[in-house]
Amino acid sequence: MNTDLPTMDDPDPRATIEERDPRRPRRPEDELVMHLERDQLVVATSRPVPPALLSARVRAGLWALRVFVVLVSLMVIYTFAHQLY
Amino acid sequence: MAATDATVTPGLVLPPLTEEDLARSHDRSRVHDARVGRKRWRLLWLLVGPGILAMLGENDGPSMIAYASDGAQYGLGFFVPFIPVLFAMAFVCQEMCMRIGAVTHRGYGELVLQRYGRVWGWFGAGDLTLTNFVTLIAEFVAIRVGLAYFHLGSGVAVALGLALVAFTLSGGRYWRWERIVLGMALFNGLFLVAAILVKPDVGSVVGALDFTPFPGGSFNTLLLLLASTIGATVTPWMIFFQQSASADKGMTPSDISHGRYDTAAGAVLAAIFGVGALIAGAALLTHGGSGIQGFAGAGFPEALKHISGSAVGTVFALGLIEAGAVAILTISASTAYAAGECIGVSHSFNSSLRNSLVFHAANVGIALLAAVVILIPGAPLLSIALNANVLATVLLPVSLVFMLMLANDRGLMGPWANRRATNAVGITVIAFVGLCGAAYGIDSFLLSTHLIG
Numbered sequence: 001m002n003t004d005l006p007t008m009d010d011p012d013p014r015a016t017i018e019e020r021d022p023r024r025p026r027r028p029e030d031e032l033v034m035h036l037e038r039d040q041l042v043v044a045t046s047r048p049v050p051p052a053l054l055s056a057r058v059r060a061g062l063w064a065l066r067v068f069v070v071l072v073s074l075m076v077i078y079t080f081a082h083q084l085y
Numbered sequence: 086m087a088a089t090d091a092t093v094t095p096g097l098v099l100p101p102l103t104e105e106d107l108a109r110s111h112d113r114s115r116v117h118d119a120r121v122g123r124k125r126w127r128l129l130w131l132l133v134g135p136g137i138l139a140m141l142g143e144n145d146g147p148s149m150i151a152y153a154s155d156g157a158q159y160g161l162g163f164f165v166p167f168i169p170v171l172f173a174m175a176f177v178c179q180e181m182c183m184r185i186g187a188v189t190h191r192g193y194g195e196l197v198l199q200r201y202g203r204v205w206g207w208f209g210a211g212d213l214t215l216t217n218f219v220t221l222i223a224e225f226v227a228i229r230v231g232l233a234y235f236h237l238g239s240g241v242a243v244a245l246g247l248a249l250v251a252f253t254l255s256g257g258r259y260w261r262w263e264r265i266v267l268g269m270a271l272f273n274g275l276f277l278v279a280a281i282l283v284k285p286d287v288g289s290v291v292g293a294l295d296f297t298p299f300p301g302g303s304f305n306t307l308l309l310l311l312a313s314t315i316g317a318t319v320t321p322w323m324i325f326f327q328q329s330a331s332a333d334k335g336m337t338p339s340d341i342s343h344g345r346y347d348t349a350a351g352a353v354l355a356a357i358f359g360v361g362a363l364i365a366g367a368a369l370l371t372h373g374g375s376g377i378q379g380f381a382g383a384g385f386p387e388a389l390k391h392i393s394g395s396a397v398g399t400v401f402a403l404g405l406i407e408a409g410a411v412a413i414l415t416i417s418a419s420t421a422y423a424a425g426e427c428i429g430v431s432h433s434f435n436s437s438l439r440n441s442l443v444f445h446a447a448n449v450g451i452a453l454l455a456a457v458v459i460l461i462p463g464a465p466l467l468s469i470a471l472n473a474n475v476l477a478t479v480l481l482p483v484s485l486v487f488m489l490m491l492a493n494d495r496g497l498m499g500p501w502a503n504r505r506a507t508n509a510v511g512i513t514v515i516a517f518v519g520l521c522g523a524a525y526g527i528d529s530f531l532l533s534t535h536l537i538g
Binding site: 075 | 101102103105106109110113114116117189190191195196199200201202205208332335337431465476479480482483486490494496497522523526527529530533534
């Protein structure tokens with residue numbers, strides 16, 4: 001996701017776990033995980049993004065697309081079945 | 086997801102880490118080291134993958150047979166420049182997918198579902214599963230066509246396809262899966278070897294670059310040609326696959342330029358190899374090639390053997406086996422990503438079987454179902470295979486519209502959202518694909534119901 005947050009390997013001390021608390025005992029994986037962006041962690045990507053606020057025009061366009069695709073798909077499926085028999 | 090203990094000292098917020106995080110962070114640390122050490126080629130090597138796999142995965146069995154069939158029926162004219170144009174269109178779409186995946190770290194399915202609602206999310210996943218299932222049947226048929234040249238039957242095709250899916254999944258790492266499939270995908274170059282072996286007239290290949298002669302035949306035949314050729318180049322599974330794979334690989338906004346190189350390299354290679362299949366097929370143009378359509382028996386390899394020698398037939402047959410095998414792996418993967426994303430469970434090659442059962446089951450399951458179909462005696466495989474690309478083209482505009490909406494979503498993409506020029510090209514591509522697919526669907530329907538002559 002778009003983030004202006006620094007990455008975990010960013011030299012910015014605010015972003016680096018290690019530098020935020022140098023007294024903390026290090027785990028073997030800490031050094032590795034610092035190369036991931038914060039919103040790249042599974043715990044972050046498991047959180048859903050908020051729904052988009054769509055204008056009435058966009059919603060109408062999406063409905064038109066839905067109807068169009070269903071109609072054309074039905075035509076293709078009919079033609080396919082017609083070819084089979 | 087199995088999280089490690091999150092030992093947190095007072096004042097420090099350290100999130101729980103999963104095996105997926107740890108595997109991805111291993112890969113990212115190598116990228117980081119290459120970037121810091123200014124090892125440009127090493128960095129490129131580490132970051133290529135999803136783009137090449139999406140493009141070469143789409144040079145699948147049905148697509149290569151479609152290109153060879155175009156060459157055998159119509160010659161080189163029109164198709165030599167048309168195939169690269171289609172891959173340029175595919176690049177525009179796939180670049181957006183890569184960018185969305187790198188910026189959001191999420192797959193296409195979950196973003197559509199969460200951002201635009203469950204109906205569209207499930208519609209996209211359903212559309213993908215249907216077209217993937219039909220396409221996978223066609224991939225097994227392509228492998229069977231290739232193996233038939235070596236006097237091997239359907240059972241071997243099924244065993245080979247399923248064994249590959251199981252083998253590539255076995256490592257429990259995205260990196261391993263990607264490198265194995267990437268290594269296999271490079272053998273798509275066999276179609277270029279076949280083209281060279283038929284000793285084409287270079288002058289006629291260059292001369293075909295002016296889009297002439299335009300293929301003749303009825304309006305419906307022309308629409309079928311356009312729809313099936315477009316369906317052989319841009320498909321819904323590529324959109325799901327590249328975005329999810331980019332996220333699974335751990336790409337970030339700082340990798341976008343390398344992601345573009347990766348996608349561009351894939352498009353160039355796929356166009357060259359696709360034109361290779363076209364040129365090899367065109368060798369049959371004056372030798373009854375128009376009579377060899379689709380998957381009828383082992384038509385193409387055998388016919389090429391008689392006209393251009395056994396080496397060409399063997400190379401083309403091996404190419405079909407490779408094209409089908411790679412596509413089985415990438416298309417099954419895109420189905421698995423979509424299933425995991427829409428159900429909301431772990432969906433990563435970096436996750437173990439135990440922790441991402443749905444992802445792995447969908448990956449193997451859809452390949453298994455397609456394999457079962459080709460073992461059914463008397464199944465209408467020819468009709469299924471020929472309609473797979475057309476169905477994909479008809480359903481493609483929905484995927485493309487949401488891809489464009491996501492790429493323009495500044496709330497998600499921030500400064501990496503589409504620019505005006507990208508939107509202009511993207512909208513043109515969607516309109517072209519939508520018109521071709523719809524025109525073919527409507528025209529065929531009217532013909533089959535005898536509403537037009």
